Amino acid sequence: MKQKADLKKVLNPIQYKVTQEDATERPFDNEFYDFFDEGLYVDIVSGEVLFSSKDKFESNCGWPSFTKPVHEENITEHFDTSFGMRRTEVRSKEADSHLGHVFPDGPPPTGLRYCINSAALSFISKAELKEKGYEEYKHLFEE
16 A cells, blocks of 8 residues: 555645545535446555445535445445544445535435545546456446
8 A cells, every 4th residue: 555655746735634634525516416427436545445326426515425335345434423423434344534414314226325535536437447446347347
């Protein structure tokens, strides 16, 4: 895994602040909140698979929202009391990147809303899965 000094060279300032310093990007002013192309969302630091566009939904909260991760084991949960709130932070397992939070107010079937910072994500389109080394996930987008 890359050291923080190396990450500062490859991530833009908001990507670094979100993933490494637990910041939150502005709602409705981020790359993926209203983006619904087919593909995978991976950790911008490690490339580990996090979410599928098949589980993305419009939550009107200003950040990309998902009902579930592709692999639950790639997400860790942590109790968060920052800013006087009681909520559950989610981080990527491999890179320990801050992703966002999960809330129990999502749609069926899970009832969960993974509210994720776009700055923590990289998008791999359905058409690029093989080229970018994610061919094993192609089945997620076949009817």
